Amino acid sequence: MKSKNIKLAFLLIALMVTAGACKNSTAMKDTTFKQISPKEIQDNSVKMIADDWLLITAGDKDNFNMMTASWSTIGYLWGQAVVFIFVRPQRYTYEFMENSSYFTLTVFEEKYRDILQFCGTKSGRDYNKVKETGLKPLFTELGNVYYEQARLVIECEKIYADFLKEDAFIDKTIIENAYPNRDFHKMYVGKILNVWVKE
Numbered sequence: 332m333k334s335k336n337i338k339l340a341f342l343l344i345a346l347m348v349t350a351g352a353c354k355n356s357t358a359m360k361d362t363t364f365k366q367i368s369p370k371e372i373q374d375n376s377v378k379m380i381a382d383d384w385l386l387i388t389a390g391d392k393d394n395f396n397m398m399t400a401s402w403s404t405i406g407y408l409w410g411q412a413v414v415f416i417f418v419r420p421q422r423y424t425y426e427f428m429e430n431s432s433y434f435t436l437t438v439f440e441e442k443y444r445d446i447l448q449f450c451g452t453k454s455g456r457d458y459n460k461v462k463e464t465g466l467k468p469l470f471t472e473l474g475n476v477y478y479e480q481a482r483l484v485i486e487c488e489k490i491y492a493d494f495l496k497e498d499a500f501i502d503k504t505i506i507e508n509a510y511p512n513r514d515f516h517k518m519y520v521g522k523i524l525n526v527w528v529k530e
């Protein structure tokens with residue numbers, strides 16, 4: 332009887348420890364990342380987007396693609412934390428953005444600049460970017476892709492999307508500078524579902 336009680340106590344403790352370990356990671360099994368709220372992101376977002384750059388990844392475990400982006404916004408809209416990203420229709424990633432309900436943004440330390448350079452100049456149509464860069468994909472519980480090398484991961488759900496429209500530009504000089512071929516970006520607003528930082 333006594334040994335049965337001891338076994339039960341051990342089982343209870345094991346269950347409590349497991350529950351505690353999972354508390355901070357609702358959608359990611361990887362313990363090297365800690366979940367934080369969007370309001371706890373420490374980076375200056377202007378600097379992070381413009382200087383560090385982002386990697387946008389869309390698709391699922393079996394078929395995904397990623398590209399570098401430095402035109403983006405992280406903010407608050409319709410009562411929720413959101414990101415805005417802008418993807419030109421000729422990008423291979425665009426097809427994945429169109430076919431996925433979710434996408435991730437990942438941010439890297441300076442030592443991984445080569446990866447971002449590669450993913451920002453080569454297309455997934457021509458290269459296996461994971462193989463070429465050594466990116467190590469990991470998967471959230473929703474099945475979205477992030478990378479072992481990332482220092483910050485933002486998992487998003489698409490909630491609004493539309494192409495930028497020529498008529499809507501008030502500053503028309505932007506059209507000649509950014510869209511001489513009229514290949515206007517599609518803007519996606521993503522609701523931030525989860526944010527993780529490397530511990």
Ligand SMILES: Cc1cc2nc3c(=O)[nH]c(=O)nc-3n(C[C@H](O)[C@H](O)[C@H](O)COP(=O)(O)O)c2cc1C
Nearest residue numbers: 399400401402418419422423424451452453454455
């Ligand atoms: C620093 C940097 C920032 C970029 N920002 C964007 C962006 O915000 N939107 C976009 O459509 N392309 C952007 N690009 C270009 C794409 O990353 C690039 O065309 C990439 O090769 C597309 O890959 P894919 O065809 O596999 O999707 C950027 C490239 C670099 C190097």
